[in-house]
Amino acid sequence: MKASDFDAKFAEGQEDIVEDLDLSTARRVNQDQKRINVDFPAWVVESLDREAARIGVTRQSIIKVWLVERLQAEAVNQSLNRDAAGDGH
Template sequence: MKASEFDQKFDKGEDMSEFLDLAAARRPRYEQKRVNVDFPVWMIEALDREAQRLGVTRQSIVKVWIAERLEKCPHG
């Protein structure tokens, strides 16, 4: 299918999912990269209590808190 044909179908509001390879889809700047961070035991315990209270994982709460902080940075 030509790009112009694809664009026309999209502009008409047609379902385009059959033409997309969603398994290969990526979100630029949102690729995952593993990092290791050492925290004092008291921080891990506090993170775990808060994560349990919210019903999320420790990793989730750390990501959310860091993202919230970075959004407030002028250069974030």
């Protein structure tokens, strides 16, 4: 199917376009995995393990969640700081 035909079908919204997609090759943008190694002091690893066990997840999961939460919070703070600096106050 030509891209223009697909676009027209999508724009009409009357037909299901999912059947025209090859979902076996689909991927989410910016979701590629990259392995890294991080060294922590033993007390940090022990604390992570205790907290992970308390909430029923793996050490890796809690590290991922906490890092993502922090990165998102930092992005919000940077956005707010840019907005505050740009409003003339």
